[in-house]
Every structure is written in C-alpha cells, then in structure tokens.
Amino acid sequence: MAKSAGGELRTFYAYASSPLWISPDGSLDPAARALLELVQTAEYDGIAPAALEAAELAEAIQAAEAQRTPEALERAELLLSRTLAAYVAALRRPTDAGMIYEHDALRPELPSTYLTLDQAAKAPSLQEYVRGMAWMHPLYAPLRRTLLTEGGSAAARQLAIRNxxxxxxxxxxxxxxxxxxxxxxxxxxxxxxxxxxxxxxxxxxxxxxxxxxxxxxxxxxxADPYWNVPSDLVRKTIAPGVLRGGAAYLKARGYEVLSGWEEEAELLDPKSVDWRAVQRGELDLRVRQRPGASNAMGxxxxxxxxxxxxxxxxxxxxxxxxxxxxxxxxxxxxxxxxxxxxxxxxxxxxxEASSGPEQKIDLARPVxxxxxxxxxxxxxxxxxxxxxxxxxxxxxxxxxxxxxx
Missing domain, CATH: 2.40.440.10 (L,D-transpeptidase catalytic domain-like)
Incomplete structure (x- = not known):
C-alpha cells in the first residue's frame, strides 16, 4: 500500500502494521462513514465540502463496501487517510476570530499528515476518535453534532456555527x-x-x-498582592475623591502614591501631587492599594x-x-x-507565602x-x-x- 501513496502518506504506511480503515474481515471500519458525514457537512466548520473532495470520497467508500476488491479497498483506504489529514489541517488552520495570543505556541497546532494519522492509529477506537473529533477542543464536537440533529431555528443554528x-x-x-x-x-x-x-x-x-x-x-x-489602580480609574475615581476628601480619602482606603512604575519607585506625599491635573488626564500617576481585607485583589x-x-x-x-x-x-x-x-x-x-506583600509563588509548569x-x-x-x-x-x-x- 505504501507504494501507491506519496509524501507523508507513504511514510505512514511504510511503518504501519495494518491498514487504518480496513477491518481484519475486509470491511471498512464504521469510522469511514463517520468521516464522510463530517466532510459532507464541513460547511459547519467554515470549509467547503468540495475542497475536501467529498463526492470522490463518497464514491470510493461506496465502491469499497459494494465490491470489496483489493483495488477498491486500497483506493478507499488511501483516500480516507488523505481526507482526514486535510480535514484536520483545515480545522486547525489559523483564522481571525478575535482571540489574541501571548505567543504562537498557544494557537492550535497545524499537524503534519503523518502525525494526524499516527494519532488516529493509536486511538482505542477509530470510530470514536473520528466521531468525537478528538483533535479538537472537547467543546467542539458536541456542539457541532447538534447541527446534525437539532431542528432549531436558522438563527440558533447560525449562532452555533459562530461559536x-x-x-x-x-x-x-x-x-x-x-x-x-x-x-x-x-x-x-x-x-x-x-x-x-x-x-x-x-x-x-x-x-x-x-x-x-x-x-x-x-x-x-x-499572595497578598498590591492593587495597582488602572490609570483611567485614578483619573475618574481617585482624583475626584482626593479633591473632595483630601489625603484622608487615600488613607481610609489603603491607597499609596508612588513616583513611577519601576520596582524601586518611592512613596510620594499626596499633598505634593496636582490632583486636578490628574483628573484632567494631564498627569499619569501611579496609585496602588496596600494588601488587606478591603484590597480589590483579595x-x-x-x-x-x-x-x-x-x-x-x-x-x-x-x-x-x-x-x-x-x-x-x-x-x-x-x-x-x-x-x-x-x-x-x-x-x-x-x-503558604512568607509574610509581607506581593509574595510570588511559581508554578512547577506554566498553565x-x-x-x-x-x-x-x-x-x-x-x-x-x-x-x-x-x-x-x-x-x-x-x-x-x-x-x-
């Protein structure tokens, strides 16, 4: 079978101990029909079924089930594997849906054909692997299945597709x-x-x-964090409060005024600050709240x-x-x-953090x-x-x- 394939498909079959989609009795695994259903309804995933050659896949599966000849089974086997790899890649291809990532490593990974097929081959049940779309976040397949069974309104279905x-x-x-x-x-x-x-x-x-x-x-x-008050709240809330109540407003709420955002910033006397300039947005001032029962950070x-x-x-x-x-x-x-x-x-x-504010506790591994x-x-x-x-x-x-x- 490896001789009939090309590229990474050929590499996968060169090392595979058995076909992926053909059962020992010569029939197609039920996963073949499960994949066909996904491909034929790929518009729910923002993919045109024609781009995945859904009609060709349907014909190959039908021929393999009807004829069971080595040629028909081999054609279906290779086409199913090629289609699965193409479908998974299309689902994971980066799109602009509003998510902002700290690093590209947080994005869905675009897998190789070999890796996709290797993971499918290692699944305890190929049918459940395909039906459950195990290559996606677990929220995905259940919502997608509702589009095949739900008789809801067009608006509800469109909202599901958006999600x-x-x-x-x-x-x-x-x-x-x-x-x-x-x-x-x-x-x-x-x-x-x-x-x-x-x-x-x-x-x-x-x-x-x-x-x-x-x-x-x-x-x-x-643990016991400071709250560095956002600049817009300093301008909209704290500056007016100080102008009304003086330094006592800050003391009652545990606020401190600092000279800057650097670690070695010094405490400032609130009376030395032009609070009207802060309120007008002409002075960007750092204000933080000390740890304690009323601290906004808890x-x-x-x-x-x-x-x-x-x-x-x-x-x-x-x-x-x-x-x-x-x-x-x-x-x-x-x-x-x-x-x-x-x-x-x-x-x-x-x-348990040691005493004092801003006690950092590192995770063994970032989450x-x-x-x-x-x-x-x-x-x-x-x-x-x-x-x-x-x-x-x-x-x-x-x-x-x-x-x-």
Missing part, C-alpha cells in the same frame, strides 16, 4: 492542563487533558469595559502576560458572585474561590489559559443558548431565550 468558529481558536490539550474562562456565562473551568475537573463562577468586565478574548500562560500566583492574584493588563484575582466583594449576571469588573476576572484554583494550579495545598466568548453550547442533542452580555452576536438575553424555545 464553533470561536472554539476552533482553542487547541485540544490531550495531555496538558489548561484553564478556560467563558466571559459570556461568567464561568471558569479547569481542564486536565480534555476533561473538565472543576468549575467556578467568576465576575468579568462590564459591557463598557469588556474582558477581551485572550490567551496566555499562568506562571505564578501572588488575598491572591494570578497573572498571565497580555496587552490589556487582565489577570485573575480574588475579591472581597463575594456578594457579586452570587448574582446570575456577573458583569461588574473593569476587565479583570474575579474568582469565586481563588484558594481552590491555587491548589489546583500548584498541585495540592496552596503554598495555558484561554478567555473566550461562548453564547451557545450543546445540551444533549440540542443547541443551548446563553447570554450575550457584550452584544457581540447582536442578541440580548430576551432574544436568546426566544431562540431557545
């Missing part, structure tokens, strides 16, 4: 841990491989200060580099986490249980985090629609509820 595009920006992590935050539902999941092992509520950005779709690596936790935060200064953190405002709609922050992600996330990230009981915006998911064999708080799908809560009926 599939977003999920394609999140790679499969079959052997790695990762964190997924869905800003639409304001929820966080902890994944081990492709299995969610824990989940918690979060508070995310308000509609006028939206949490962006970003990815990065969580490298460490910081007792711990988790940073991952990104251009927006977004991070995960504890919060003293636990009452907000009890609300159904949790869109209250200025963009950062507030955690229901920071200690529980720390234990998972650090691999056991959260390490990827993906912050996405998902307004549709699979609920059994139906499309379940969630909130669209940022209006990115031009659907409010009422409209989404109507589509779900």
């Amino acid at each position: 599939l595009e977003r999920i394609r920006q999140i790679p499969a992590q079959p052997r790695e841990r990762h964190v997924l935050v869905d800003t639409a539902s304001a929820r966080l999941w902890m994944y081990e491989g492709n299995r969610p092992v824990d989940s918690m509520r979060v508070v995310v950005g308000k509609p006028d200060s939206q949490t962006p779709s970003i990815s990065g690596w969580i490298r460490h936790a910081i 007792e711990m935060k988790f940073e991952f580099p990104n251009p927006f200064g977004i991070y995960l953190h504890d919060t003293p405002d636990k009452d907000l986490l009890a609300k159904e709609a949790r869109y209250f922050s200025n963009g950062c992600i507030r955690l229901e249980d920071a200690d529980r996330l720390a234990r998972w990230l650090l691999g056991g009981t959260a390490a 990827p985090i993906y912050v996405a915006y998902l307004t549709a998911h699979a609920d059994g064999d139906r499309i379940a629609l969630g909130p669209d708080p940022y209006g990115r799908d031009k659907l409010g809560g009422t409209a989404l509820a109507a589509l779900a009926d």
Whole structure:
C-alpha cells in the first residue's frame, strides 16, 4: 500500500502494521462513514465540502463496501487517510476570530499528515476518535453534532456555527492542563487533558469595559498582592475623591502614591501631587492599594502576560458572585474561590507565602489559559443558548431565550 501513496502518506504506511480503515474481515471500519458525514457537512466548520473532495470520497467508500476488491479497498483506504489529514489541517488552520495570543505556541497546532494519522492509529477506537473529533477542543464536537440533529431555528443554528468558529481558536490539550474562562456565562473551568475537573463562577468586565478574548500562560500566583489602580480609574475615581476628601480619602482606603512604575519607585506625599491635573488626564500617576481585607485583589492574584493588563484575582466583594449576571469588573476576572484554583494550579495545598506583600509563588509548569466568548453550547442533542452580555452576536438575553424555545 505504501507504494501507491506519496509524501507523508507513504511514510505512514511504510511503518504501519495494518491498514487504518480496513477491518481484519475486509470491511471498512464504521469510522469511514463517520468521516464522510463530517466532510459532507464541513460547511459547519467554515470549509467547503468540495475542497475536501467529498463526492470522490463518497464514491470510493461506496465502491469499497459494494465490491470489496483489493483495488477498491486500497483506493478507499488511501483516500480516507488523505481526507482526514486535510480535514484536520483545515480545522486547525489559523483564522481571525478575535482571540489574541501571548505567543504562537498557544494557537492550535497545524499537524503534519503523518502525525494526524499516527494519532488516529493509536486511538482505542477509530470510530470514536473520528466521531468525537478528538483533535479538537472537547467543546467542539458536541456542539457541532447538534447541527446534525437539532431542528432549531436558522438563527440558533447560525449562532452555533459562530461559536464553533470561536472554539476552533482553542487547541485540544490531550495531555496538558489548561484553564478556560467563558466571559459570556461568567464561568471558569479547569481542564486536565480534555476533561473538565472543576468549575467556578467568576465576575468579568462590564459591557463598557469588556474582558477581551485572550490567551496566555499562568506562571505564578501572588499572595497578598498590591492593587495597582488602572490609570483611567485614578483619573475618574481617585482624583475626584482626593479633591473632595483630601489625603484622608487615600488613607481610609489603603491607597499609596508612588513616583513611577519601576520596582524601586518611592512613596510620594499626596499633598505634593496636582490632583486636578490628574483628573484632567494631564498627569499619569501611579496609585496602588496596600494588601488587606478591603484590597480589590483579595488575598491572591494570578497573572498571565497580555496587552490589556487582565489577570485573575480574588475579591472581597463575594456578594457579586452570587448574582446570575456577573458583569461588574473593569476587565479583570474575579474568582469565586481563588484558594481552590491555587491548589489546583500548584498541585495540592496552596503554598503558604512568607509574610509581607506581593509574595510570588511559581508554578512547577506554566498553565495555558484561554478567555473566550461562548453564547451557545450543546445540551444533549440540542443547541443551548446563553447570554450575550457584550452584544457581540447582536442578541440580548430576551432574544436568546426566544431562540431557545
């Protein structure tokens, strides 16, 4: 069979101990029909079925099932392998769906033909591997299947397709841990491989200060953190507060004024600052809040580099986490249980930091985090629609509820 193939296909079959798609009794594995169904409906993945030669594949499968001649079976075998490799590559090819990556290594990896087929050959069940689209994030295949079985409205189906595009920006992590935050539902999941092992509520950005779709690596936790107040809040909130209440406003809230953003920055006397210039936006001033019970960061935060200064953190405002709609922050992600996330990230009981502020606790290995915006998911064999708080799908809560009926 290797002689009939070319390129990486030939390399795979040169080392394969048996055919991938042909069963020992000479019949095609049920995975062949499962792949054909995916290819024939590839428009749900943003791929034209014709680009994957769906008609040619259907003809080859039909001939192999009807004739079972060595020639027909070999043709089907090679075409199925070639099509699987092309389909997986097309699904993982980079597209612009709004996700901003800290590094290209966080993007879905574009696999070689050999690697795709080798992973398929090692699967316990080829049929389940193909049907479950194991090369994709585990949220993908269940939602896609609803498009084959769901009799919902055209608008709901279009929304599912839009969310599939977003999920394609999140790679499969079959052997790695990762964190997924869905800003639409304001929820966080902890994944081990492709299995969610824990989940918690979060508070995310308000509609006028939206949490962006970003990815990065969580490298460490910081116990008893300072809160470096964003410049716009210094201008809009703190400067007016000082102008009304003087230095006592800062003292009562645990704020400090510093000379700059460098590590060795010195504390400034608030009375030496032109607060009116700060309020007008003419002076960019660094203000931070000391660790303590009222600190906006709570007792711990988790940073991952990104251009927006977004991070995960504890919060003293636990009452907000009890609300159904949790869109209250200025963009950062507030955690229901920071200690529980720390234990998972650090691999056991959260390490006790030494006394003093800003105690850094390194992770043994960085953990990827993906912050996405998902307004549709699979609920059994139906499309379940969630909130669209940022209006990115031009659907409010009422409209989404109507589509779900």
